[in-house]
Amino acid sequence: MIVLPPRSRFGLGEAEATPEARYLARRQFLRALGLAGLGAVGLARAARAIDLPALAVTDEAAAARFNNFYEFTADKREVWRLAERLRTHPWTVEIGGLVAAPRRVDVADLARRFGREERIYRHRCVEGWSAVIPWRGFPLRRLLEWARPLGSARYVAFTTFLDPGVAPGQARRPDWPWPYTEGLTMAEAANELAFLATGCYGKPLPKSMGAPLRLVVSWKYGFKSIKNVVRITFTRTRPSTFWTTPAHGQYGFTSDVSPGTPHARWSQATEWRIDTGERAPTLPYNGYGAWVAGMYRG
Numbered sequence: 001m002i003v004l005p006p007r008s009r010f011g012l013g014e015a016e017a018t019p020e021a022r023y024l025a026r027r028q029f030l031r032a033l034g035l036a037g038l039g040a041v042g043l044a045r046a047a048r049a050i051d052l053p054a055l056a057v058t059d060e061a062a063a064a065r066f067n068n069f070y071e072f073t074a075d076k077r078e079v080w081r082l083a084e085r086l087r088t089h090p091w092t093v094e095i096g097g098l099v100a101a102p103r104r105v106d107v108a109d110l111a112r113r114f115g116r117e118e119r120i121y122r123h124r125c126v127e128g129w130s131a132v133i134p135w136r137g138f139p140l141r142r143l144l145e146w147a148r149p150l151g152s153a154r155y156v157a158f159t160t161f162l163d164p165g166v167a168p169g170q171a172r173r174p175d176w177p178w179p180y181t182e183g184l185t186m187a188e189a190a191n192e193l194a195f196l197a198t199g200c201y202g203k204p205l206p207k208s209m210g211a212p213l214r215l216v217v218s219w220k221y222g223f224k225s226i227k228n229v230v231r232i233t234f235t236r237t238r239p240s241t242f243w244t245t246p247a248h249g250q251y252g253f254t255s256d257v258s259p260g261t262p263h264a265r266w267s268q269a270t271e272w273r274i275d276t277g278e279r280a281p282t283l284p285y286n287g288y289g290a291w292v293a294g295m296y297r298g
């Protein structure tokens with residue numbers, strides 16, 4: 001039986017935790033993931049900086065002005081203008097479901113707590129366009145360790161804001177399953193690539209790209225990288241997600257980038273860059289197989 005010290009308002013922070021409490025919390029977390037057996041090896045691997053491929057970054061203005069954010073409009077070149085209406089300060093994120101202690105936390109507090117690093121990732125939309133974005137933020141894994149999901153948690157669900165008064169796309173399509181939701185398995189969420197972005201190009205996120213907090217899962221089609229997160233919930237059963245509801249149908253929960261599996265209406269073999277227009281072959285797992293393919297074997 002593990003006994004942790006009493007919690008502060010936001011629970012036991014990394015900073016104020018004793019090394020021993022931190023160790024125990026981590027053990028508990030690993031056990032919840034079924035990774036306890038990995039022991040020191042797993043921890044060492046997680047701690048090592050990851051050696052991502054060097055990539056030519058997309059032009060910043062192109063990235064901020066060509067977007068999918070259906071809450072506002074289906075017109076990719078108009079999202080940035082409409083998204084300006086959204087108020088993103090202050091911003092609270094609810095963390096709940098199957099966790100030791102549900103919490104509400106200000107997004108600025110998350111950024112302070114988990115620090116920030118830069119990750120340059122490819123982005124591949126299921127529609128066939130791509131970009132390379134220098135994100136700023138922290139690995140989702142850090143938040144998981146802090147939130148301490150219970151052993152019964154098998155999935156993490158993410159939810160975007162709901163406010164049809166501010167978001168014309170939500171008002172125009174009452175038949176769509178708002179709010180936008182997405183989800184990952186616990187193993188996917190704990191993967192070293194899974195990232196929560198608070199910024200990009202060395203600055204806070206523009207609203208068009210999901211300010212103030214956005215998931216980035218670079219090995220999956222872009223729609224999994226949910227913008228503007230208001231809630232993170234740990235669940236036992238697989239959460240329903242925006243594009244897999246009956247209204248949309250065609251994409252599955254996993255949706256890893258897979259050039260050999262065509263969409264019902266187009267090939268996924270190639271992609272075009274939103275800044276240069278260049279066409280290139282699409283890579284399995286969007287080029288991140290070395291980090292993630294192991295999760296899907298067997």
Ligand SMILES: Nc1nc2c(c(=O)[nH]1)N[C@H]1C(S)=C(S)[C@@H](COP(=O)(O)O)O[C@H]1N2
Nearest residue numbers: 067068069070125160180222223225226227
């Ligand atoms: N809340 C929300 N998140 C979202 C979307 C959306 O419409 N709403 N679109 C998704 C899709 S389809 C893609 S390709 C990416 C686009 O991210 P970008 O505009 O920053 O390139 O965001 C994803 N996250």
Ligand SMILES: [Mo]
Nearest residue numbers: 125126222223
């Ligand atoms: Mo997309």
